[in-house]
Amino acid sequence: MGQTLAMEYEPLQIEDFDIRRAMEEASRCLLCEDAPCSKGCPAGTEPGKFIRSIRFRNVNGAAETIRENNILGASCSLICPQERLCEQECSRSGIDRPIQIGMLQQFAMEHERKLDKTYLTVNDTYQGKRVACIGAGPASLACAAELAKQGVEVTIFDEHQQPGGMLRYGIPPYRLPDTVIDQDIHQIKKLGVKFELNHTVTLEELEYMNNTYDAVFVGAGLWAPKKLPLPGADLNGVFTAIEFLKEARETHGELTGLGNVVIIGGGDVAMDCAATCKLLGASTIYDVFIETLEDAPAVQKEKDFIFKLGIPMISEFKPIELIGTEKVERVKFEHISNGSTLEIAADTVIFAVGQTMRDDAATWKNANGGFYGGDMMNGGDTVVRAVQEGKEAAVKMMKSFQ
Ligand SMILES: Cc1cc2nc3c(=O)[nH]c(=O)nc-3n(C[C@H](O)[C@H](O)[C@H](O)COP(=O)(O)OP(=O)(O)OC[C@H]3O[C@@H](n4cnc5c(N)ncnc54)[C@H](O)[C@@H]3O)c2cc1C
Numbered sequence: 001m002g003q004t005l006a007m008e009y010e011p012l013q014i015e016d017f018d019i020r021r022a023m024e025e026a027s028r029c030l031l032c033e034d035a036p037c038s039k040g041c042p043a044g045t046e047p048g049k050f051i052r053s054i055r056f057r058n059v060n061g062a063a064e065t066i067r068e069n070n071i072l073g074a075s076c077s078l079i080c081p082q083e084r085l086c087e088q089e090c091s092r093s094g095i096d097r098p099i100q101i102g103m104l105q106q107f108a109m110e111h112e113r114k115l116d117k118t119y120l121t122v123n124d125t126y127q128g129k130r131v132a133c134i135g136a137g138p139a140s141l142a143c144a145a146e147l148a149k150q151g152v153e154v155t156i157f158d159e160h161q162q163p164g165g166m167l168r169y170g171i172p173p174y175r176l177p178d179t180v181i182d183q184d185i186h187q188i189k190k191l192g193v194k195f196e197l198n199h200t201v202t203l204e205e206l207e208y209m210n211n212t213y214d215a216v217f218v219g220a221g222l223w224a225p226k227k228l229p230l231p232g233a234d235l236n237g238v239f240t241a242i243e244f245l246k247e248a249r250e251t252h253g254e255l256t257g258l259g260n261v262v263i264i265g266g267g268d269v270a271m272d273c274a275a276t277c278k279l280l281g282a283s284t285i286y287d288v289f290i291e292t293l294e295d296a297p298a299v300q301k302e303k304d305f306i307f308k309l310g311i312p313m314i315s316e317f318k319p320i321e322l323i324g325t326e327k328v329e330r331v332k333f334e335h336i337s338n339g340s341t342l343e344i345a346a347d348t349v350i351f352a353v354g355q356t357m358r359d360d361a362a363t364w365k366n367a368n369g370g371f372y373g374g375d376m377m378n379g380g381d382t383v384v385r386a387v388q389e390g391k392e393a394a395v396k397m398m399k400s401f402q
Pocket residue numbers: 079080081134135136137138139140157158159160164165166167170171172199200201202219220221222223245268269272360361373374375376380381382383384386
């Protein structure tokens with residue numbers, strides 16, 4: 001069942017998107033001089049440029065442009081909200097529909113993977129400089145790659161077993177398979193970046209690093225579990241979205257016995273939890289949120305997917321109590337305008353109500369100086385934004401070396 005579902009949601013059947021179809025799609029591009037699509041990409045991936053290459057059958061050139069500008073080009077091609085970034089800005093929208101930029105990016109990145117290409121090189125501009133990056137999420141990975149290209153010796157420290165941050169432990173594998181994350185990490189390793197995994201950096205250690213490295217970048221993300229302060233929120237069977245998604249990922253689909261699940265929240269993370277519960281064979285799943293269906297923050301594509309999976313969404317109800325003795329048994333909700341109540345049976349409850357910063361990251365952020373970026377600075381946004389902030393921090397750092 002898991003397999004079928006994963007296939008159903010495959011964003012692109014890349015085998016079907018061959019060079020002929022890619023060139024056809026790229027030929028719809030108007031080759032706009034000011035490339036609004038490129039301006040719409042926070043990480044500067046330059047779709048205007050790589051689409052032009054594909055149009056002229058230069059897939060190598062396209063993949064090189066993507067890699068040069070966005071070291072997470074393969075992951076971003078799958079999980080970027082292109083519809084509200086580059087594709088939203090595409091001039092072709094005014095004529096019929098935007099160029100399928102995400103698909104063309106997937107096509108170019110698949111070409112790189114199949115041919116095991118390496119496009120990036122290392123120069124010796126900052127040879128001898130050493131930098132530590134805390135966190136192996138998109139912000140640190142982008143910062144590290146930018147520095148390594150200029151000869152800086154970079155070590156990334158992360159508390160997890162695998163690099164990627166939320167790419168690996170938040171975004172579910174049916175949207176972003178490990179193989180695609182590994183493709184990006186492989187390119188970063190080829191630049192000479194070293195990884196120290198299973199390594200939680202303490203405040204004292206950061207102090208030490210500040211004294212022993214030429215600079216330190218912190219991209220610690222938002223990893224404090226967040227639940228609503230409701231009666232019963234600490235009962236067994238109650239999780240935060242990140243706890244749940246991480247465990248689902250680490251147990252490789254073996255997380256069973258979810259029973260009846262209630263998810264609280266109407267954002268993309270709630271939709272990821274709902275679909276993951278379905279994949280894991282939960283008996284019933286209800287996603288309940290306070291907003292109207294239209295106002296629920298998840299993007300339409302994700303809501304449509306949840307509908308397609310047959311998962312009921314209940315809007316305009318707020319949770320008021322989780323009921324049970326040791327383990328959760330029911331969740332009680334109240335309608336936000338008419339006050340009517342609703343109880344739903346639950347063996348598992350997942351709070352998908354946002355993420356916050358852990359105390360260690362908050363202390364670092366409040367300290368003066370240093371280089372920071374990603375979710376911990378912007379409050380939680382997208383992978384491309386974290387990439388952009390990592391790149392910007394690397395540029396600032398290198399200026400400070402001069
Ligand atoms: C469920 C979910 C789905 C998402 N879906 C999308 C999507 O479809 N598209 C999109 O663009 N964005 C999505 N996002 C957002 C995106 O994942 C984040 O914006 C992005 O990962 C932020 O990158 P970052 O580098 O700032 O932090 P993170 O990715 O959080 O990485 C930070 C890393 O630092 C580590 N760390 C923290 N403190 C320490 C320490 N003291 N010592 C060692 N390591 C430490 C953490 O363990 C983590 O590995 C999603 C987020 C979630 C939670």
